[in-house]
Amino acid sequence: MDYDLHIHSALSPCGDDEMRPTNIVRMALLNGLSLISVTDHNSVSNQQAMAQAAKTYGIAYWYGVELQTKEEVHVLGYFRNEADVEGFDTWLRTVRDTTVNRIDHFGNQYLLDENDEVLGQETDSLILSLSAGLNECVAQIKKAHGNVVLAHVMDRKNGILRQLAFIPKNLNFDGIEITQTDQRETLIASYPWLSKKTFFLNSDAHRLIDIHDAGQTMSEEEIEAFWRNEP
Ligand SMILES: [Zn+2]
Ligand SMILES: [Zn+2]
Numbered sequence: 001m002d003y004d005l006h007i008h009s010a011l012s013p014c015g016d017d018e019m020r021p022t023n024i025v026r027m028a029l030l031n032g033l034s035l036i037s038v039t040d041h042n043s044v045s046n047q048q049a050m051a052q053a054a055k056t057y058g059i060a061y062w063y064g065v066e067l068q069t070k071e072e073v074h075v076l077g078y079f080r081n082e083a084d085v086e087g088f089d090t091w092l093r094t095v096r097d098t099t100v101n102r103i104d105h106f107g108n109q110y111l112l113d114e115n116d117e118v119l120g121q122e123t124d125s126l127i128l129s130l131s132a133g134l135n136e137c138v139a140q141i142k143k144a145h146g147n148v149v150l151a152h153v154m155d156r157k158n159g160i161l162r163q164l165a166f167i168p169k170n171l172n173f174d175g176i177e178i179t180q181t182d183q184r185e186t187l188i189a190s191y192p193w194l195s196k197k198t199f200f201l202n203s204d205a206h207r208l209i210d211i212h213d214a215g216q217t218m219s220e221e222e223i224e225a226f227w228r229n230e231p
Contacts, residue, residue, distance in 0.1 A: 001223065002214035003035040004028065005062060006076060006151065006177065006202030009050065011040045012066075013106040013127050016207045020116035021046070021053035023208055029059055032214030035223075037064035039076050041126045042096055044089050045111055048082065052114035065092070066151060067141075069134045074151035074158040076177065077141035080227070088144035095136075097128035134164075138172055147227065149175035149200060154183050167191055174229055175200055198226045 007024060008015035028036045036059060038050045047063045054061035063079040065088070079085040100123050101109050109122040130137065141148050150173055152159045160167055169191075175198040178184055188195050203212040218226075 001035040002033050002217050004033055004203050004212040005037040005200055007036060007038050007205045007211060009038045009040055009046045010108060010110040011043055011046045011122060013109055014206050017108055018208055020112050021049045021114050022116045025053045025057045025059055027208045027211050029057060031211055035060040037062040037078060039064035039066040041066055042068060042130060043122055043126055044085050045122060047085050049112050049114040067137045068129045069137045070129055070132060071134050071163050072129055072158055073134050073160050073163045075137055076149040076151050077146045079144060079146045084144045084146060091140050095130045095132040096124050099125045099128060101125040142172060148173040149177050151177050152179055153177060155179050169193060174198060174226060177202055
């Protein structure tokens, strides 16, 4: 399956206002993708609408989120069941900063339905870090039967190597996100045990035009192995 598992909807403050469920799904199909996930910052409030739009248009969907931990590390969480993501949301709301988002400065945080209609705004500022640390965030994703992927590990301000300067071996994660194919080799040279993890190359799209074309592929077997935590 050709995938892109790191896309932001207009709920993320940095996500373009046109990043709405049906728009995202239609662009993904146009690009030849068959599996997607929207991973908004510190919120899962658009997940139901995304899953519904994906179902309507016949593209596989994983529920997703991109957490910003207390250490400012970005961690992706994936879930396969609506009940699991709802359970996770209950915890997430207890560790989110309730400072009100400044729309004029950070952008809209649209709550959307599956037909791309705006239902309102998330008022909590999603750009701020959670009060939970990396270990707790990972543990809570796991507790909700989710899988954990460390986001853009070698890149950008919030990759784990920028924030912590190393990847802890005892952290219970399942996958690693890279932004260039050759980063896999570089990472395994420093951390040989990473060869047992699943590697992903996603777009981190904040605009429709940045959603990946087909080309990053996982077989059904690789996907099942990822969910069984045995790549
Ligand atoms: Zn990120
Ligand atoms: Zn992102």
